[in-house]
Amino acid sequence: MEYDWLEMMERMQDIRLFCSLHVRRAKKGGISSSQELDLLSRVALSKEKLTSHMLCTGMGISKPVVSRLVESLCRKEFLEKEMCAADHRSYYLCITGKGREELERTYTYYLEPLYSMRRRAGEETFSRLMELIRLVNHQAGEYGETKQ
Numbered sequence: 001m002e003y004d005w006l007e008m009m010e011r012m013q014d015i016r017l018f019c020s021l022h023v024r025r026a027k028k029g030g031i032s033s034s035q036e037l038d039l040l041s042r043v044a045l046s047k048e049k050l051t052s053h054m055l056c057t058g059m060g061i062s063k064p065v066v067s068r069l070v071e072s073l074c075r076k077e078f079l080e081k082e083m084c085a086a087d088h089r090s091y092y093l094c095i096t097g098k099g100r101e102e103l104e105r106t107y108t109y110y111l112e113p114l115y116s117m118r119r120r121a122g123e124e125t126f127s128r129l130m131e132l133i134r135l136v137n138h139q140a141g142e143y144g145e146t147k148q
Contacts, residue, residue, distance in 0.1 A: 022113045031078070031106045035061070039069050040078055040095060040103055049082070049092035078102055 031037045038059060043050055050058075052066045059066070070093065073079040078099030084090040095103070118126040 022117055024110055024113060030076075030102055032072075033069075035059070035065070035069055036073060037103075037106060039066070040073060040099060043079065043093050044095045044100060044103055049094070051084070051090055051092060053090075055093070073099070076102075 031040060039055060042055060042058060052063065052070060055061075055066050055070075056063050070079060070081075074081065076099075077096055080094045080096055081091040082094050084092060121129065
């Protein structure tokens with residue numbers, strides 16, 4: 001099937017506008033990347049104390065990347081290192097009160113447009129939209145489509 005490129009450009013603009021209206025950008029001074037958000041969330045939600053090594057495995061990223069993320073979050077006072085009593089070379093990561101507040105603020109900030117869209121569209125329409133988004137994302141993954 002042949003598509004008219006003008007029509008497809010209009011659709012692409014619709015998608016871009018949708019993202020601009022409903023996806024927020026990071027705030028200055030807070031959690032500055034999705035990896036920082038992921039790491040801080042994992043520490044906050046974990047039932048056990050986590051080490052850097054455990055985060056490498058859980059997040060699927062290298063030790064140097066985890067180290068940079070941990071240092072950044074410690075500088076912002078969102079994380080603290082707690083020395084491991086059994087092995088003084090290791091440490092556990094603990095979220096601070098400031099980190100917990102920032103995590104809650106960040107999730108509220110990022111998710112509010114989604115909650116608002118859900119309220120305005122209604123549960124049925126919102127669920128249908130999410131189902132279609134998941135389907136298209138899955139199909140893109142099956143065909144190895146990625147943005148370049």
